[in-house]
Amino acid sequence: MSAPRRNGQLSSCEPCRKSKLRCDHSTPICKRCERRGKSDLCIYHPAPLTKPREPGQILKASKKPTNSQPLLCAKTISVTHLGSSASVSLLGAAQFPGFSKRHLSGSGFLGPTSYSSFFSNELELGGRSSLSHPDTPIDPQRVTQGAQVLALLEHLELYEQLHETRSKFVPGWLLGPPMLRELIARLKASYQNAVAGSENKYIRLLDLSRVLFKNTVIPIQTKSSMNLSDYLAQFTLRWDMIGLVFAMAGAVSFQVPHQDLDKTLKDFPGTTKEGLRQIAVHATEACLQFCNDLGIISDPLGWMMVQHTIFLSALHGSCGDPNGTSDHRTWQMLGEVTTLVFALGLHQPSADGDIPFFLGEIRKRCMVAAYALDKDIATCLGRPPRICWRYCNIQFPLDISYDELVAEPEVREAALQRLDATGWNIDGRLDKGSRVRGSLIASLFRESVLEVSLSHELDGLEQRVLEVCRRSDDYRSGLPEFLQWTDDKEDSSLASLHLEFSYHQFLLLQTLCKRTGKGLELLMRTSTDIITLLLKMVSMQSRLGLVPPHVIWDLCYIGLPVAGVLSIELLRQSQTESLTLLATASPPFPRSEIIQKLSVFLAQFDTFVPQNEGDYEFCNRGQKVISQALDRVLSGASSTIDASNAILPNGTTLGDDMEFMAFLENFDWEQEVRLTFG
Template sequence: MFTQACLETIGLVLVGQGEGVIDAKDISRSFFYNSRQPLLTTPHTTLEEYSAQFNRVNGRWESICLGLIAISRATMGFRQPTRPFPTEAQLRHIRRLTMHFADRCIDICLSMDCLNDLQLILQYENFILHSLVDGYESWRRLGDLSSSLFALGYHQQLESSGPIPPFLRSLRQAAFASSYSADKNVSIFLGRPPRISRKFCHFRQLSLDAYYSYTWAPDSKLDLFADARWAALCAILKEEIIVELFGEEQFDKRVEKARHIQTTAELQWSSLPQHFRLEMPMKSYDRPAAELDLMLGAKLKHLHVLFLQHLALVRRVSEPDTQLRNIAQEILGLVVEAILFKDHLVHSGTSLTWKVVYYGLAAAGVTCLSLLQNQQPAEHEAVASPKVLRDLGVLVAEIEFGTLVYKEDANYALLAGATQTIKNILDSISRSRLSQRRLTVQAPDAAVQDDPELGSTSWDLWGTGNLQDFDTNFWLMLAEHPLTFNT
């Protein structure tokens, strides 16, 4: 929304596209002066009038920061042979250098103790940038973001300073919704308590009552604002799952609560406008690349709620039931489809790598557990369907040999470890099926005995009712299962 104007400000002030030459100290002094000025609004202020307060001759540290974040993120969108840098190393250098400068700009802004809406947006965009570059190490940035959100009071009242223009209300709604959903996603992924708890937030403010309703206008526009609203609706259910399901010791009560959550999740999904829902292969849609990515994200968010809800109901995570297995396989299929279709997607908010790490690995983990636990021929054939094995194989191939992730990337170690384990499982299944076919040909009437070690109930990595986050420890423990040994 403000990116283009901020980039023009950088060109005007720093690159010298304006009239005359300005000394660096004068530029810095001007930025400090402007950044201390409040961003004034009335109920009738337009977006252009608002942005004029921090762009071009009114440039602030916030303007430079947003421009630097945009430049850093732009380096992730280049594909051969169109990118302006000949090597991946040069691209990474520019990415990290501009991110470092953006960090310094944010530090300067926050040090002046003049917190405003623009700085909140900067902190969210900076968190997203760090999540793309540093992976789960961006946890601290999310903490800074939540602190600013609370300091501004937007968790309780969006219009605490009086009536505001509609565009600013939409910005504040989206900023809170995006921060709230990101907090739930990162806490689930890392297995840490959420920082933004629903019990301390007023979701039923006058300005938010309709925003957090699952009722949508049929002609609603599919954009980042709609995506933020949908993410928050799913995040509310995720928090209920974390608190109400995984925190409930009595299984009967857990089942009752889970049934209510599932009903709400399915109602929310069915209430989405038809043009928001991904219900066919992505290549079947004649939609812009950015909209396709938003549709993919909406479907994955919905399936992830159902995934967590069913995960909370299994007696043992190492023994996933049919419903959980089916949801996991659907998520895995969607992630693999996105990987294969990646040249036709424009990533909005989160990258494809994050989708693979956050959704794909959890789904692949449950699928692998199903393959390991169902060793009887009939059960094994039902679980190890050709499509499941193909999806796992594609995931392995893309991580190992594709351009999805490089060794220098933050999430490479997690993806590489998971890939090796999946490879061993696939190799074991291939050898087992080949041996089974040979035994059937040589002795068709002989009963094939299962390996007692593989069917042993002593292999139990997790207790009952724990939220399994499928992180590095999960894959290390899963690698110790006898069927994952690549002998």
């Protein structure tokens, strides 16, 4: 019989209690669970509503509950596949002894106005190390959660294949293939050593979890003589490194072509991309929570946060659901990234640190990634950026490949000799560090665009718009020859960089046109050029057999608002004869050309944009708005598309063309779509 509770009643087993079924209270397994095939789940909890359960413990009438550490049965955390229903039971919030102040877990980088500068320079905390105290108490429940996360490392081969697949298309410039290969190889060896020859794998994972908690609170000490292997050999078994692997796996699932992702997953039966992403987001957030509880800051934590922000922006989007409820998880995570890069001092790099060459360059790239993310998400939300150039000393990473970045000194020096005075490679290669440098350039001008667009000052607006456009054109023309875009080139990465400059001009001219009514002709010309380039990018990638995700993102998050502006003007030009007559006095409006380009754009959008990901619903609404505008222009009658389903809430319908055009002009394309940092 089971043990009695305080009220004298016999305890019910957990399956019967949760299913509200009558338990016969037999031990070790009740007869009802035997009949239902739930013998492995049949346990008796001493106080099911007040304490974490201990599935491994079978209670008897003569045995009192002990205060031993709560454990989860290994069966509850074993993961044989990552299907759409896969999940990680990571428990609730851990119960910590108290809210005591963490030792040395504080500010990291302290600038010249900080309190320490008034007393002694010796009070600086050396912000780029992991700051914590080795005696930080570790909660047993967190150790249990950690073991559950570590159980997911059995799928390291899948994560490795995903990274290899991505590197064939777009090698990462923050954490490139050499680092990820060695990191995953070391984690594989550690995981296999931990579980090999054990009948109870979960007990071994609990021990490994404790090791990781102890390692994570130890400050990271670096030396300039370190190579990549030395660095990873000391710092692989940390929660920030484990979380980085899961964050990368989640982000990569959006960064490889869908057909290649499906092909990779076929090698792992029962695995789906939905299950993979669910596992990745839960595991990464658990590792983030571990690091937060321990109060540490570190370089790997920054890498994990950046990758997780990219992952969340693709998974949840930045704008919310179609009903207008904002999903602010991406924005919230961006705030965490911003806090960390300032705490690490990445915005004010020090030249006298005893750090290896590769780590200094990775820090530059991490700062660029955070800065670019900040500008992209701030643009889509119409909010002020969190990281401002004027308060930072953001340095350009060198235009060398990741293999050269982590290579031996003689190889690295040979690569440095192939750079010009401004840091660009003299070989005209786009596959080295030009992408990260291009991202920084684009983000710098995006901040200028935001400064003009978000300002409420109308005085001198036209001059400010023209000044930013002039500086952007001057900088673009001053780039090396191999970064100059011409119509005879076929590189989509180069086209994307050129597209960024054009989009900045579009945003500025749109602001000018909305607020002053000026610049319409130049806005239309810029919009037409952008749509033309986008269609060319899709065309040349289709000839190669695939359209990579970064081109699809450009199609959505740049192309859609530009197409919206063109459709507005197209509808306006079609309204009255007076506008048509007016157009003959100035350069004629290319009505036929724009109709053709918008029609092709909508077809490409419908073909290549993945459904049910990120901000797809918002993008889909914008697509339907443009389609409805085209229908009205071509048919001369109200569109056959149901406007209440496509664009308007509460069953509201649109009447004549003038009413629809008024709605179309107020459709905020900048808020309805987002920009994604790739």
